Amino acid sequence: MKSYFTALICLILFSACDKGRENSNGNQAILNIQTSELSEQAKNLNTIIPGWFADPTIKKFDGIYYIYATTDNEMLASGAPTVWYSTDFENWYNYTMEIPSLDAVNLRNYWAPDILKGDDGKYYLYFGNCQMGCNIYGYVSDTPVGPWKKLQKDDTPVISHGFPREGFPSLDAQFFKDDDGKIFAYWGTWVHYNGGYAVGELNNKTMNSITKAENIPPAQTPQPFEAPYMLKKGEKYVLMYSGGSCHDETYNVRYSYANSPWGPFTPGANNPVLSTTEDERVHGPGHHSVLQEGNDYYIVYHKHDYPMTRGGLARQICVDELNFKNDSTLLAVKPGSTSLSKLNTSSLPEDVAYNALAKATSSYHLDIPDLNYTYSPDKAVDHNNATMWKAASNVLPQSLNFDLGAVYPVKRIATSFEFASYYYQYQIEYSVDGENWNLFADRSDNRTPGSPMLDDGDVEARYLKLTILATEKTGLFAAVWNFKVYSALFEIPLPQLMNKASVNPPASQALREQLIDLDAEGLNAGDTFASVENKGTYGGKFNKEGQVSITEEDGAKVFQFTNGALILNKPVPESLAWNGAFTVSAWVKNPEVAQDGECLASWCDRYKFGLANSYNAFFYNSAHYGAAGHLDSHFDMPYKQLPEADKWHHLVLTFDGVTERVYVDGKLDNAQIMTLASQIENAKLIVGSSDAGEGYSGYLASLKFYDRGMEREEIQTLHRESSPFR
Numbered sequence: 001m002k003s004y005f006t007a008l009i010c011l012i013l014f015s016a017c018d019k020g021r022e023n024s025n026g027n028q029a030i031l032n033i034q035t036s037e038l039s040e041q042a043k044n045l046n047t048i049i050p051g052w053f054a055d056p057t058i059k060k061f062d063g064i065y066y067i068y069a070t071t072d073n074e075m076l077a078s079g080a081p082t083v084w085y086s087t088d089f090e091n092w093y094n095y096t097m098e099i100p101s102l103d104a105v106n107l108r109n110y111w112a113p114d115i116l117k118g119d120d121g122k123y124y125l126y127f128g129n130c131q132m133g134c135n136i137y138g139y140v141s142d143t144p145v146g147p148w149k150k151l152q153k154d155d156t157p158v159i160s161h162g163f164p165r166e167g168f169p170s171l172d173a174q175f176f177k178d179d180d181g182k183i184f185a186y187w188g189t190w191v192h193y194n195g196g197y198a199v200g201e202l203n204n205k206t207m208n209s210i211t212k213a214e215n216i217p218p219a220q221t222p223q224p225f226e227a228p229y230m231l232k233k234g235e236k237y238v239l240m241y242s243g244g245s246c247h248d249e250t251y252n253v254r255y256s257y258a259n260s261p262w263g264p265f266t267p268g269a270n271n272p273v274l275s276t277t278e279d280e281r282v283h284g285p286g287h288h289s290v291l292q293e294g295n296d297y298y299i300v301y302h303k304h305d306y307p308m309t310r311g312g313l314a315r316q317i318c319v320d321e322l323n324f325k326n327d328s329t330l331l332a333v334k335p336g337s338t339s340l341s342k343l344n345t346s347s348l349p350e351d352v353a354y355n356a357l358a359k360a361t362s363s364y365h366l367d368i369p370d371l372n373y374t375y376s377p378d379k380a381v382d383h384n385n386a387t388m389w390k391a392a393s394n395v396l397p398q399s400l401n402f403d404l405g406a407v408y409p410v411k412r413i414a415t416s417f418e419f420a421s422y423y424y425q426y427q428i429e430y431s432v433d434g435e436n437w438n439l440f441a442d443r444s445d446n447r448t449p450g451s452p453m454l455d456d457g458d459v460e461a462r463y464l465k466l467t468i469l470a471t472e473k474t475g476l477f478a479a480v481w482n483f484k485v486y487s488a489l490f491e492i493p494l495p496q497l498m499n500k501a502s503v504n505p506p507a508s509q510a511l512r513e514q515l516i517d518l519d520a521e522g523l524n525a526g527d528t529f530a531s532v533e534n535k536g537t538y539g540g541k542f543n544k545e546g547q548v549s550i551t552e553e554d555g556a557k558v559f560q561f562t563n564g565a566l567i568l569n570k571p572v573p574e575s576l577a578w579n580g581a582f583t584v585s586a587w588v589k590n591p592e593v594a595q596d597g598e599c600l601a602s603w604c605d606r607y608k609f610g611l612a613n614s615y616n617a618f619f620y621n622s623a624h625y626g627a628a629g630h631l632d633s634h635f636d637m638p639y640k641q642l643p644e645a646d647k648w649h650h651l652v653l654t655f656d657g658v659t660e661r662v663y664v665d666g667k668l669d670n671a672q673i674m675t676l677a678s679q680i681e682n683a684k685l686i687v688g689s690s691d692a693g694e695g696y697s698g699y700l701a702s703l704k705f706y707d708r709g710m711e712r713e714e715i716q717t718l719h720r721e722s723s724p725f726r
Contacts, residue, residue, distance in 0.1 A: 051419070078108045311635040352487060393656060410430060470506035596621060630676070
């Protein structure tokens with residue numbers, strides 16, 4: 001597995017980040033914040049977007065604000081290319097843009113976008129992509145939202161990998177137009193490994209090539225990592241950038257200044273100017289852009305989510321004031337302590353659901369070491385883009401009920417679901433007395449994504465009920481950032497923008513059964529065999545490949561894996577795709593626990609996307625992916641205490657759609673918050689190896705696989721009742 005990580009450039013993108021802060025057991029530290037504290041702290045954050053987005057570029061064209069950003073929290077931040085837009089800086093709308101794919105590969109990476117308006121009145125969009133080397137590609141449109149056309153039909157990048165020096169990854173490009181009309185590009189990531197940032201001049205006629213590119217020596221931008229951003233203050237050129245590691249609390253914003261856009265640059269006097277706050281309510285802020293409104297400046301950046309998802313890849317966009325001491329000196333940003341009243345000009349009618357009494361069929365409660373937090377229903381009506389309600393499991397349907405406190409006219413309801421670029425199917429009902437219900441909106445057949453989803457009607461109601469019936473992606477939860485209710489209609493910016501309906505059917509629901517039940521019962525030690533029956537509800541049989549034998553060990557009939565695997569002759573169940581919940585239970589005895597390999601079970605196609613979180617496998621080794629492998633050390637989960645070699649152990653890896661846990665002999669060993677995008681297309685369910693041949697070399701008495709998560713008590717019962725040595 002280690003060699004695979006080294007070979008894959010997309011994974012290097014985030015593996016190259018400095019190792020995140022670890023506790024003494026080797027697992028990323030988790031904030032020790034209780035529920036009430038967390039909610040109170042989050043209220044003070046200027047989180048302006050309800051969703052998972054990062055690397056924001058903010059622009060204002062013709063009176064409309066636009067935020068172009070990386071779509072986060074899936075497949076190494078490789079979600080759909082969307083844009084957020086607003087006229088009042090408070091109410092934002094999401095639109096999925098039409099961007100042609102590269103000819104050689106289907107476009108997935110849409111990383112750190114930036115946009116320019118050319119002298120010809122057209123709009124030029126640039127973003128990074130690592131599918132054919134880490135390059136910056138360019139697109140052009142007559143509008144800020146597309147549809148987009150390639151700047152070069154043959155997929156020639158605007159800034160190619162290895163430019164201006166060999167091996168240099170060209171990502172995170174930001175463009176700056178000087179007073180004389182010249183346009184400069186600044187780019188670079190992992191620059192602490194790659195000799196500093198790069199600067200070049202964009203051809204402002206063709207907008208598709210860079211000339212005069214050169215390096216900015218690292219000494220001019222101390223402690224750099226990625227995300228350069230240039231602005232001009234008076235006669236000074238201020239080059240801002242992100243340092244530390246994007247995965248943890250060390251991520252920050254720094255700056256240097258110069259008398260020329262080329263440098264040389266002098267480090268700022270008080271770096272960093274934006275960093276993790278002492279109470280950690282703003283965690284890992286960075287990769288920013290700047291909005292100038294008259295003489296006022298605002299920094300728009302991303303931070304890690306609360307509570308923090310493993311690896312720091314569930315990020316949210318915030319904005320705060322940016323102040324100068326003089327033209328070459330920035331003052332420290334104080335997250336959440338400054339007012340955005342000059343920007344917020346909303347004239348929308350009152351949201352009558354604000355702080356309404358909210359109840360739900362269920363709510364997810366995080367209860368893992370040092371973390372106690374509930375995604376409670378009141379978070380859907382708190383006007384806080386940093387918090388959400390989430391159901392207790394991904395079992396659907398799930399409902400939210402609201403008591404507005406009095407009867408109001410209801411003419412529009414705006415619902416922001418967790419993932420803006422995937423559709424949700426739902427219904428909204430209303431009632432005056434809480435007993436007799438009528439339908440306000442029927443989206444039970446909806447296949448159009450969007451945020452917020454707007455539903456109009458003309459009724460009177462005190463009580464409202466939102467019921468989420470299905471999701472586009474397997475394993476997504478019923479989860480809502482905001483539920484807003486208005487007694488009057490209002491104008492929507494860019495009403496002509498309509499997201500396209502998805503061609504994907506609703507995700508399959510889990511059977512919540514024991515799909516796989518594999519053991520050596522019925523076989524005799526020394527028998528030769530070609531296959532073995534799956535006794536679980538999914539049926540089929542496991543075909544033997546390579547060296548797998550039946551033997552007796554410590555009085556039990558077991559499989560002995562030497563250099564082989566057992567492969568199910570049926571497709572991987574659809575309920576295990578994407579963020580599907582699962583539990584894998586195995587009784588194993590490993591004579592020697594290796595550093596690499598030792599895969600107990602695999603059910604994903606790592607080559608389908610080759611992006612972190614798209615792969616899922618269960619291991620028993622001493623590496624960073626010793627328990628759960630997700631293709632990147634920042635997202636994998638090791639054993640805190642490695643199970644002792646040459647002894648029988650009951651190992652369980654379970655994932656409920658939010659929390660991933662590993663149990664050893666009935667006791668919790670490690671846990672982390674995760675979001676997965678498991679790729680099962682063309683994958684095989686393999687026992688004793690992975691699709692890359694990372695063979696297990698030991699004994700296996702049984703393996704059980706469920707398409708649901710399990711709680712501690714159930715796992716302890718399974719530990720007792722499944723033992724082959726009772």
